[in-house]
Amino acid sequence: MSLVRAVGVRKSFGHTEVLRGVDLSVDAGQVVCLLGPSGAGKSTFLRCVNHLETIDAGRIWVDGQAVGFTTRGGKLFELREREAARQRRGIGMVFQRFNLFPHRTAVENVAEGPVHVLRTPRRVALEEARALLDRVGLADKAGSYPHQLSGGQQQRVAIARALAMRPKLMLFDEPTSALDPELVGEVLDVMVDLARDGMTMIVVTHEVGFARQVADSVVFMVDGAVVEAGPPDQVLDNPRQQRTQQFLAKVL
Amino acid sequence: MGSDIAPGDVEQKDIAPADELVVVPLRHWGRWVVGAVILAVLGALGWALADAKIDYAAVPGFFTHDIMLRGLVNTVVLALVAQAGAIVLGMVIALLRRSANPVARWFAAGYVWLFRGLPVLLQILLWFNLALVFENISVFGLFEEKTNVLVTAFVAALLGLGLNESAYMAEIVRAGLNSVDHGQVEAAKAIGMTPATTLRRVVLPQAMRVIIPPTGNNFINMLKGTSMASVIGFLELIHAANNIASRNLQIMETLLAAAAWYMVVVSVASVGQHFLERYYGKGVAR
Numbered sequence: 001m002s003l004v005r006a007v008g009v010r011k012s013f014g015h016t017e018v019l020r021g022v023d024l025s026v027d028a029g030q031v032v033c034l035l036g037p038s039g040a041g042k043s044t045f046l047r048c049v050n051h052l053e054t055i056d057a058g059r060i061w062v063d064g065q066a067v068g069f070t071t072r073g074g075k076l077f078e079l080r081e082r083e084a085a086r087q088r089r090g091i092g093m094v095f096q097r098f099n100l101f102p103h104r105t106a107v108e109n110v111a112e113g114p115v116h117v118l119r120t121p122r123r124v125a126l127e128e129a130r131a132l133l134d135r136v137g138l139a140d141k142a143g144s145y146p147h148q149l150s151g152g153q154q155q156r157v158a159i160a161r162a163l164a165m166r167p168k169l170m171l172f173d174e175p176t177s178a179l180d181p182e183l184v185g186e187v188l189d190v191m192v193d194l195a196r197d198g199m200t201m202i203v204v205t206h207e208v209g210f211a212r213q214v215a216d217s218v219v220f221m222v223d224g225a226v227v228e229a230g231p232p233d234q235v236l237d238n239p240r241q242q243r244t245q246q247f248l249a250k251v252l
Numbered sequence: 253m254g255s256d257i258a259p260g261d262v263e264q265k266d267i268a269p270a271d272e273l274v275v276v277p278l279r280h281w282g283r284w285v286v287g288a289v290i291l292a293v294l295g296a297l298g299w300a301l302a303d304a305k306i307d308y309a310a311v312p313g314f315f316t317h318d319i320m321l322r323g324l325v326n327t328v329v330l331a332l333v334a335q336a337g338a339i340v341l342g343m344v345i346a347l348l349r350r351s352a353n354p355v356a357r358w359f360a361a362g363y364v365w366l367f368r369g370l371p372v373l374l375q376i377l378l379w380f381n382l383a384l385v386f387e388n389i390s391v392f393g394l395f396e397e398k399t400n401v402l403v404t405a406f407v408a409a410l411l412g413l414g415l416n417e418s419a420y421m422a423e424i425v426r427a428g429l430n431s432v433d434h435g436q437v438e439a440a441k442a443i444g445m446t447p448a449t450t451l452r453r454v455v456l457p458q459a460m461r462v463i464i465p466p467t468g469n470n471f472i473n474m475l476k477g478t479s480m481a482s483v484i485g486f487l488e489l490i491h492a493a494n495n496i497a498s499r500n501l502q503i504m505e506t507l508l509a510a511a512a513w514y515m516v517v518v519s520v521a522s523v524g525q526h527f528l529e530r531y532y533g534k535g536v537a538r
Contacts, residue, residue, distance in 0.1 A: 050442060052438055052441060052442070081446070081447050082446045082447065082448075085441065085444050085445060085446045085447075086444065088441060088442060088443075088444045089443070089444030091442075092442070092443075093442035095435060095438065095439065095442075097435055099433075099435040099436060099438060099439035100439070101436065101439070101454055101458075102458065102535045102536065103457050103458055103532075103534050103535040103536075104535065105535075112443065112453065113443035113444065113445070116445065116449055116453055117443060117444045117445055117449070145534070145535040146535065147535060147536070158439075161439075161443065162442070162443070164443075165443055165444060
């Protein structure tokens with residue numbers, strides 16, 4: 001049973017069609033890496049999965065629910081923004097530029113969702129937030145503001161912030177692309193641990209090494225469509241499509 | 253010694269060891285001249301004021317005069333209530349301006365255009381004379397009252413100053429909201445925050461950093477702008493000064509006492525602004 005199933009997803013910005021019928025499914029516990037040249041629509045697709053973007057055609061289901069809709073009497077009703085927020089709770093997202101709340105400390109960033117979305121008592125939420133910071137190796141940075149942290153540390157706080165909502169699915173939008181090269185490893189390590197713990201993950205990345213090590217499935221996208229998908233040893237080592245071969249020749 | 257200097261670069265014989273050379277500091281003659289001119293002008297001014305026909309000894313008495321103190325309280329209360337109302341209204345107008353509803357956006361733009369376009373004094377006079385065109389004010393028959401009773405000098409000044417200020421506040425709040433990175437809203441959405449919670453917990457606290465300095469500036473203007481209410485007979489500081497002077501004709505002395513109060517009130521407001529800025533500056537690298 002797929003946790004995420006996308007069928008014929010189309011999306012345009014103005015006259016530019018960014019997604020031209022993307023089909024994809026992710027089983028619970030699987031790690032799927034989206035690879036492809038920039039402008040392929042990988043990030044846009046990821047943002048459609050938690051309804052940060054609305055789609056023009058096709059459908060995405062997460063955990064049996066149509067994203068952005070509610071089903072009543074055999075009809076799909078578009079969600080209000082407030083209801084869409086409820087749907088997003090179960091989907092964690094990590095951004096390329098971290099997007100931590102700069103006016104709150106690391107531990108406050110992590111506890112923000114539990115306290116102000118889930119209504120967890122503040123004391124309990126802060127305790128859990130400290131445990132999560134410990135899990136990403138930042139127990140000693142709980143009281144630091146984001147600007148006092150390195151990029152790698154900020155991204156690890158961002159991962160902890162997403163995990164605090166106890167998501168059933170985690171989306172990573174180029175989580176290491178904004179980092180200095182020497183800081184990439186610490187973030188990937190956290191993600192590897194997360195994958196080993198059985199988290200379902202969709203990762204847009206340029207880290208082919210990470211994809212090879214962790215992904216159950218690698219999806220290669222070009223020009224808004226999936227060109228090739230399969231286990232990493234097949235897609236990365238024996239790509240059948242010419243576009244995949246050309247791309248891998250450049251990045252490897 | 254000097255072996256790494258290529259021959260011909262410098263005349264070797266002119267170079268003595270550094271500690272043997274006398275250092276002549278740069279003299280800033282211009283600074284001395286400008287400083288002296290400023291001090292001379294200030295001295296002349298001070299001397300003129302000391303020599304002026306002002307009964308300085310009377311000023312402290314006017315400063316603490318009963319009427320003056322009532323004027324002070326009225327000035328402060330009017331400014332605070334008008335500013336508070338303007339902040340709330342301005343926030344609403346700013347949100348309407350960013351609304352997805354075109355009618356709301358159009359209304360907000362028109363609101364700012366109108367209230368920013370009219371002089372405050374004119375607005376105050378319009379409100380004060382409302383009874384000339386509307387004898388009674390009624391709200392859907394639930395409530396009815398004579399306009400004369402309802403729109404006192406205080407209410408007219410409050411409406412004039414507050415509505416005018418709300419148009420400026422709307423623009424200040426809009427600038428503040430626009431200054432917050434869109435990634436912040438997306439991060440809030442991604443942890444399942446509703447739009448209202450996002451505004452309250454994520455966007456507004458960060459927008460405050462941009463909103464506070466101009467708001468403090470405007471509040472200082474508001475404190476002084478209350479003086480316009482003297483025209484419609486509201487007992488604020490200027491009206492109080494005139495009131496006292498009408499009995500003893502010491503116009504300059506009473507005005508100076510009022511001036512001193514304005515300086516005090518404005519100074520307190522500036523200090524308050526400083527602390528607010530520090531509070532909302534949390535988490536910002538300097």
